[in-house]
Every structure is written in C-alpha cells, then in structure tokens.
Amino acid sequence: MLVCPLPASGVQADLDDIAALEKTLTGSHAAIISLADPVVHTGSRLIVTAMRTVGVSRVEALTGFATSAISRRQLNPLMRAVVAAIRVITLPGFPAKEDQDAVLRASDLIFTIVQPPTLTTGPATGTYRHGDYRGKSILGNISRADLAAFMLDNLEQDRYLNQSVYVQQ
Numbered sequence: 001m002l003v004c005p006l007p008a009s010g011v012q013a014d015l016d017d018i019a020a021l022e023k024t025l026t027g028s029h030a031a032i033i034s035l036a037d038p039v040v041h042t043g044s045r046l047i048v049t050a051m052r053t054v055g056v057s058r059v060e061a062l063t064g065f066a067t068s069a070i071s072r073r074q075l076n077p078l079m080r081a082v083v084a085a086i087r088v089i090t091l092p093g094f095p096a097k098e099d100q101d102a103v104l105r106a107s108d109l110i111f112t113i114v115q116p117p118t119l120t121t122g123p124a125t126g127t128y129r130h131g132d133y134r135g136k137s138i139l140g141n142i143s144r145a146d147l148a149a150f151m152l153d154n155l156e157q158d159r160y161l162n163q164s165v166y167v168q169q
Helices: 018-025 037-054 079-089 092-107 144-157
Strands: 030-033 059-063 109-112 118-120 128-129 141-143 161-169
Touching: 018 037, 030 037, 030 092, 030 144, 037 059, 037 092, 059 092, 059 144, 079 092, 092 109, 109 144, 141 144, 141 161, 144 161
Parallel strands: 030 059, 059 109, 109 161, 118 141
Antiparallel strands: 128 161
C-alpha cells in the first residue's frame, strides 16, 4: 500500500491499482518511494508509470547500501567483496533493489537514489553526512528519523539529481 501524506487529504492507494496511484500522485511535486524487497521492482515501475501519467517529474527512492553498480564501483575492493557476499546471502532482495535502480535510471524522471547503510530506530540527531560512495562502508548507520529528514531536505534542495547518494550518521 502507498500512503501519501501530501496533499493534505492523506490519500491511500493499493500499489497494484494504477488509477489509485495516479489519483494519489495528482497535484504532488514529487514522490518518495520506500518499498519492501518483494514489491520494490514492480511497485517502483507502477509508481513511475503513474508519475509520468499525471506529470510528476521528481522522485526520490530509498534502496540499500551499494545496490547499484555505479555505487559499487566507487567502493574499495574489500568493501566490493563484502557487498558481493551480501548480495548472494540476501537473494532475491538485492537484485530487486538493483532492478529498482535500473527502472529509475531508465525513466525520464528526475531521480535521487538514496542508499544508506544500516538503519536504526534511534532518534533524529540532525547530524548526518551525505555524498558519493568513495571510501564508504556498510558498517555505518543512520536513524530512520535522520534518513527521513535527509530525504525531505534533499527534495527541497534539489541535490543529487539523477544520481545515487550515500547517507550516514
């Protein structure tokens, strides 16, 4: 299920109901996609289709650490090996996130793909770092509250357009 707090109506739509997705997205400036592994590829594709139909051009998607080949190429060799092992262990989730990445990159939308390391349930601190993947590690973490704050701020600031971004505390 997609829950969209903007506009203020708090409209909800089933992810597999394209007409409901279109209604939910109508009048929005952007969409944030945060979906579980089993539905991430199909759900992202349907949301992108609905966005195109109603003219929403900006999307920010939450995915996992180094789930795009572009991000992985920026990691050091040891971290690439760690990610390769995690990719095998987390099948089919990791490939689903890779597929989501491909859907967004192939779309005509303005996207940001947010790839944090481990998520925690800690409080918002307002202190986090963001940027490219050079020298980064899956051992980092960020609270879900700080991640949400970053994603909203990133949308407002129009940073990291058509690229992936790493964010951690």
